[in-house]
Amino acid sequence: MCGLQQPLGRRLLLLTVLLAQHCADATTSIQPHIVTIILDDWGWANWGYHDRLVNNQQLQKEVQTPVMDALAQHGIVLDRLYVHNVCSPSRSAFVTGRNPRHVNLINRPSDMYDPSLPLDGIWGVPAQMTGIAEKLKSAGYATQHVGKWHLGYASHHQMPSARGYDRFFGYLGGGNDHWTYKINKLSKGSCGRPSLDLWHNGAPATDKVPHHTCGVASQDGCWYEDALFEQQVTGAINDHADLNTTQPLFLTWAPHAVHVPLQPIAAQEAKFDFIDFPSRRKYAAVVNDMDRRIGRVVSTLKRRGLWDTTLLVVMSDNGGPSLVDGGANNYPLRGEKGFNSEGGVRSNAFMAGGFVPEAQRGSVANGLMGIEDFYATFCGVGGVVTLRDAKAAAAGLPPVDSLNMWPYLSGAVEMSPRDLVVVSDGHQPQAVIDRLGYKLIVGETSSKGTTTSTLPNASYVSPSFCFQRHDKHPPYAGACLFNVFADPSESTNIADAHPDVIQRLTKSLEEAQRDTLRRRYGPEPTAHQALTSPACRVSKRKWGGFEGPWIEFS
Template sequence: MARTATLSLLLFLVFATPAYPQASKLNRAVRTAENLEPSIPLLEQARETERKLAELRRTTGKRPNIVWIIVDDMGYGDPGCYGGGNAVGADTPVMDRLAREGLRLTSCYSQHTCTPTRSAILTGRLPVRTGLIRPILAGDTLTVNPWDGETSVAKILGEAGYYSLLTGKWHIGEGEGMRPHEVGFDEYYGYLPAQKEITQALDTRRYPDLTLDADKLERYESIGAEHALIHGFSMGDTKTVSTVKSLEEMGAADEQLVDFSVERIMEFAKGEKPFFLEHCFMKVHTDNFANPKYKGLSASKYAYKDSLCEVDLLIGRLVKALDDAGVLENTFVFVTSDNGPQMDAWPDAGYTPFRGAKGTTWEGGVRVPGIAYWKGMISPGRVSDGVFDLMDLFNTAVHLAGADAELPREVYIDGIDQTAFLLHDEGESNRECVFFWWKSELTALRMREYKWHQKVLLPQSTFMHIDMAVLQDVGTAPWLFNLYIDPKEELPVGHRRNAWLASLGAEAKAHLMTFKKYPPKKVGL
């Protein structure tokens, strides 16, 4: 196997050339500022969208509310509107309806795992830049606070007059100075880690070697992982609401979290400020435990499928609350997943029709559902294969808030404003390329319908995309796939059909050159 090159070596080799070399001839994007990712200029589309937004502001008298709904580890093929639903034993009527009444994105991309994605959408920056290249796990020792020098979208929106709330899973740092209400959110109500990190010390059937061994359990608990539901305010105290003491409590947690978000939506609607709500489900991340009220909810009866059906039902409650509060027509809603399904936990895992899964930069690991819904603003029934990176939510939210001038200038921003793409009746994506990193390794990129790999994650056993996979160089030439004829990335087309597309390496080179002035941050991960 070829030895993996380090990021530092790649950067050393690239920095011998002038900054920002010419991208490939395919590239239509234009760089408008040194620290901003180039975007495709679609001026008439942008002008028409701005007229549409201005008319709404004249009607409502304020900026739109913004609601992001993040499901944990939901696969591309799980919702019915993406080919799952009834066909895989778990109906999702709410997500299906939102897709029918809004815009369904078929090329929406996350990072390869949860912490990188969650940090990326809040900062508009690739995880390799912020140092948040993998989940921060119990027992990790960070050398610096990863949030130092970062500006969250919540902070920018707050300065633009929004009230911001994050409900549910965080997983981007549990220490002081790293929690949501300490990095820009006005309020936080949720659990700091993933649900498996909370329940594994309680699950005797699945983890007997931990739970039934007093010494191991004591040592595990001494790590100090947070197992509590907490409530914190930016200008006030952080308090523990309750501590999870049973699997049944964890199973019912998402309903409790939605109860809270619904209550706050009703309160926000009575106020003068627009609001930003990021609601992050604990489910469907393994280990899934049934809410006692919804046991056997799915046709499948498996825990994952029951959880998926419950999440869909709870998304319906969030949208209904917006409607009942009279703010649905002034609220941009986006529903997505933080990465592909965690197949290592199968059968407690979702489904993707693509190659790979969570932990890889194959399509199965990073292509996720993306549903944009805005009653009266996004035309029903739209479907687009325009490329969208979840980091684009950062720039889009900032633009909707009228705060573009507040975008950070001292760091590189990888997100792109996609407001016009999402809202225009015939919107086209402003993004030309998506770059895929696995920790500190640039592995692949997508441009139009082409996917270019220079490194790949290869599982050594069925479904073992995290626990038993090997990162390796591809060999003598990059692996180039045409996703329109080979969406499963099974057979490269490079020298047999499109040898000239090897020039996509120019995109990788230009991308790496952005690290010269804006070097990656190391936080101890």
Template sequence: MYISFLRTSFILGVLLLLTSSLSWANDRLPNVVFIVVDDLGWSDLGYAGSDFYETPNVDELATESLCFRQAYAAAPVCSPTRAAIMTGKSPARLDMTIWHEGAVDGGPKDRKLLAAKSNPNLPREEYTLAELFQDAGYVTAHIGKWHLGTAAFYPQTQGFDVNIGGTFWGAPSTFFHPFAGKWNDSSTEIRYVPGLGIGMPGEYLPDRLTDEAIEIISANTNRPFFLNLWYYTVHSPIQAPDDLVNRFRRKPAGARHKDPTYAAMVNRMDHNVGRVLDELERQGLAENTIVVFTSDNGGVDFDQRSIVPTSNAPLRSGKGTLYEGGVRIPLLIRWPEKPAGETHELCRSEDFFPTFREMLGDAVKEDSSSELDGISLMPLIDAPSAKLSDRDFHWHFPHYYPRMTPGSAIRSGDWKLVHYYEDDRRELYNLATDPSEKHDISAEHSRETAEMYRRLEQWRKDIGANLPTARQ
């Protein structure tokens, strides 16, 4: 492991100081490892049906977990979903509806509409998932992608004792040593990975972040920890070790999944998830550690530096759109002493906060739970065949993106409506009969279209959603 003695000593010292006063009761609280894989598509895993990618470790985890077959990201892009995970609140309520750099830039000025204003930083007054665990006596560590604000809003200001890799950039310039450089030839800024410097020769960033995660786990075998392991991969740049890329070049392409470099990235991610799970076993912590594995939005199915990474078929479209391929995500939760299985109940990113809030119970202080937009998933975790109360699901993405103009969407039961602001277009789909959203049936079902639009409009009003405006 390429990590300096001084920095190791510093981290261990911080963790020991922070946990020296924990009561004996806290030792029985379960640890939490929360893994988010950036841009991982709904079907990019073996257990989800990929015909090319190889993910044996995640596939095994799926057999030990509650597998959510209809899990949704809070947004079709990264930062809003991450904000929802951290707060339990809708991106629209937070006014965080696009990634950090997009919020700073404000969007194109030559289109029909001006994108809605969006907060580039997660406000520090928000009570975060990390602060929830901190208040319960946990050691909290963030490793990897953050993308929720500039230095004044980095993880260490939002409830994390340790931050390794968390910054306001959405991706590093490269996943190989040195971990610093320009994003492209026209860029003037130098991107880097906080806490890692430029790395060591031969290092691949996902491997190094996993090294750091293992260090956190091994340093906290006798005290509860909340480990946010948010990998930068499989986001662009699409890069992986040559030996893996060459192996997938020799493998026959699948019908849907074909790119060997992306396949190698997915496989290396799986390898590193396996390393984390192995470390939990090695330290005797697996039976007292909750493992969450998920993504922040749909897979990227359009050109990324001359590579089309993946396909979300049979779901329509991908990242940055409000169709199923853009917001449906994988989700596994392995919970000690809870049954494995699968559920088709709908859930979304906002549900993590109230779930862990219920788990921790009296160990934490009162918070702004009255404003939470998610619900606890504990009924499903206790009994995978349970049913959650009916609720509408909403998405608000009032921004431009490749193949996407500003819009919002609502799902109610099997009905889904997508509303576009430029031309006030309303598309209606029945996901029970048309999961690929091929057939807009708004004309044949005008009553349902009107009712769905009314509910969407009421939600936008109630939550105070920022809207795009006409360009003058």
């Protein structure tokens, strides 16, 4: 039964996937170590593997990622992994196994709160949803998260320790300073002054507070934040290996890089002084820096004897920001972070490690995959008994959307089980992509129509609308249809030539819009209100000026 060939009919395809999953579960005798690296704002063209495919000499000179190139060439490239166009919704999908529309569609400060609203009235992943670390922990895994959280922390029920992680070292919000660990302009300070944001397990990392002279202009004797994170990751691997146990490890590493502010180590930036444009130079430096850190962590896994049973996943949470101070490039994809063109939602991604079947090494998986699918995939290889989220069901929340991709990625079946990817803006689904490559977009989407190998540059200041305004409501007059398999730059709107496709995908989009989780939160405090907000008071009184959970302590 496990040797069935792939059938052509849809129902037979589903049956084959289920049979292949049964076979895989029956024959896998080990639980792999699962190490996931989620880079922040990594642009499509800022990976040397992609630059060589398009033979772009300028990018090949600027983009230096030899470690990740080699890992991908001996692993599985996930060529059609789709994510949300900004950070938190993507990470929420990864953790909960739900499409972003079923968990969280917006980035917001954690001090939005209204206790009269359902689901606690706070922003972030609902406390009633079961996370991937909880699932894997139920199957015997040791669990650890290092780096960016950005899933909500107003309540201690939203913290990593409540999500199944045995250990945590990282920052709670959307971004902070690489050298001072103070929250940056993208993460509003709630107390009228910069707050510190760095935690170790259940308390602020007070022992890591840098001296007052530390900063991008004064780096001597200071800890670069991604160096701290690498140290924690390496320590987690060494500690686990020292236990000399068969217990599997689930480790999520979410570096600060390559998110703004771009503050590379000075010597690292000097390696790219041939790049005249400042943000592009800094971006190239931090990408190369992360490549080197990943290489050292992989070397540790090999040296400690864990690599042969490790499944390593590397991906980006969204496309790169190509604004002047963003530094990224998504060539040849249209657009960037924050928009639903391909440059915002198609992610760099690959799998590597000794757990990847030998026959699949060096392959490219062209089938559709959503970031939410890692949940079921990890549960499948990790021996989790059921995907059902009883806690969420009791709260009336949407079920898990995730599909187990392992039968497809391991070569047991020829086609991805995912037929459709749903892509949302900050309010509701805006686009759908089917397994034939057709992508329907309604409403407005933005970013420059022209993509070059030298973005950003001085003439590229801000995004502009690349499509005419069109109706967000049926029948979507003026909607855009592309075949992104044949036209990754989304340069030719083929809607007029394919009314049947428009009609078919419109139904899928409307279904996705109807079942979107409509959440409400409290209002974002004004600057004056923030000075006396409960979040501010608790930060000062309990956490010593660090960001932290506050609802239970206010």
